[in-house]
Amino acid sequence: KDNLNSKYGFENFVVGPSNQLAYAASVAVSENPAKAYNPLFIYGGVGLGKTHLLHAIGNSIKKNNPNARVLYISSEEFTNELINSIQYKKMTQFRNKYRNLDCLLIDDIQFISKKERTEEEFFHTFNALYESQKQIIITSDKPPNEIPDIENRLKSRFSWGLIVDIQPPELETRIAIIRKKAELFNLEISQEIIEFIASSISSNVREIEGALIKISAYKSIMRKPVTLNLVKSILQDIIIRKEKMLTAENIQKTVAKHFNISVDSLKSSTRKKEILIPREIAMYLTRKITKNSLPEIKAKFGVKSHATIINACKRIESEMEKDINLKKKVEEIEKEITDV
Numbered sequence: 615k616d617n618l619n620s621k622y623g624f625e626n627f628v629v630g631p632s633n634q635l636a637y638a639a640s641v642a643v644s645e646n647p648a649k650a651y652n653p654l655f656i657y658g659g660v661g662l663g664k665t666h667l668l669h670a671i672g673n674s675i676k677k678n679n680p681n682a683r684v685l686y687i688s689s690e691e692f693t694n695e696l697i698n699s700i701q702y703k704k705m706t707q708f709r710n711k712y713r714n715l716d717c718l719l720i721d722d723i724q725f726i727s728k729k730e731r732t733e734e735e736f737f738h739t740f741n742a743l744y745e746s747q748k749q750i751i752i753t754s755d756k757p758p759n760e761i762p763d764i765e766n767r768l769k770s771r772f773s774w775g776l777i778v779d780i781q782p783p784e785l786e787t788r789i790a791i792i793r794k795k796a797e798l799f800n801l802e803i804s805q806e807i808i809e810f811i812a813s814s815i816s817s818n819v820r821e822i823e824g825a826l827i828k829i830s831a832y833k834s835i836m837r838k839p840v841t842l843n844l845v846k847s848i849l850q851d852i853i854i855r856k857e858k859m860l861t862a863e864n865i866q867k868t869v870a871k872h873f874n875i876s877v878d879s880l881k882s883s884t885r886k887k888e889i890l891i892p893r894e895i896a897m898y899l900t901r902k903i904t905k906n907s908l909p910e911i912k913a914k915f916g917v918k919s920h921a922t923i924i925n926a927c928k929r930i931e932s933e934m935e936k937d938i939n940l941k942k943k944v945e946e947i948e949k950e951i952t953d954v
């Protein structure tokens with residue numbers, strides 16, 4: 615039993631700038647197991663295709679070599695199996711099972727953190743497979759060095775091969791994904807609707823899929839043509855949730871959190887650098903990503919003139935060009951606010 619889901623293949627994975635390295639590395643590993651990159655470590659946010667790629671690698675290895683011993687497992691299942699094996703004194707079987715694989719695909723490794731015995735056992739499994747030149751592919755929501763509470767010896771092993779990330783798909787990639795999925799679901803939708811969905815759901819492919827399933831359900835149950843208005847009402851929850859996030863208040867809160875200061879101090883008029891920079895970043899982001907007018911922004915930040923806001927935006931823009939760390943930080947905050 616390999617736990618592989620034949621639904622997930624390379625042929626139905628849509629490739630764009632946000633995932634092309636992860637995709638190419640996955641293909642390379644499946645063509646040359648244990649020779650290309652070992653381990654391959656793929657990380658990224660929820661619903662961006664990590665599990666899909668793991669299954670695609672497994673399916674492709676099995677297609678090239680039907681005798682290959684491949685196993686897909688989530689780190690939670692690995693943990694449960696370990697606990698059972700300890701309880702029923704079947705550790706030898708457990709070890710034989712894992713250490714005799716040709717390819718281990720382990721999903722969401724972040725969940726083994728703080729589970730000492732699981733970490734210990736996984737460490738030995740990893741070493742055994744690695745030493746006998748068997749392929750290991752690991753996914754996680756974060757890069758190895760940012761997974762909290764996981765042993766350093768594991769983190770360091772995760773970095774022995776290749777680490778690749780998956781980012782949320784750009785608009786064009788989202789459009790391509792929607793086209794592909796609509797085709798799979800046998801759902802005919804207009805370009806206008808495709809673009810509407812792509813611009814309403816930005817950071818989670820699973821959510822895009824959910825919307826399409828809902829649209830097809832409406833279509834087959836009500837037997838009505840899929841119109842833009844119908845789609846708008848179906849996606850209303852998501853759109854409202856998104857608009858709620860895009861407020862000056864939420865931006866102030868998020869920026870304050872990132873700089874470890876309070877919202878009150880962020881809004882105060884001090885010129886202290888530790889406060890002034892976050893305040894200007896919050897103004898810049900409010901101007902950039904909300905629909906607020908200058909007078910509205912003025913009121914929300916309690917400043918007296920428009921020039922204060924415009925100058926803050928200019929200063930942050932030019933600082934971002936000079937200071938890569940600041941640029942990264944601002945982008946990270948913006949992503950947190952707009953990813954809903």
Ligand code: ADP
Pocket residue numbers: 622626627628629633658659660661662663664665666667791819820823
């Ligand atoms: P993750 O494991 O990163 O949370 P999944 O692999 O479960 O995400 O992906 C969620 C859903 O979105 C799956 O049904 C998957 O097929 C689909 N998906 C994600 N990225 C893509 C892509 N680039 N092309 C096609 N489908 C995708």
Ligand code: MG
Pocket residue numbers: 664665666721
């Ligand atoms: Mg997953």
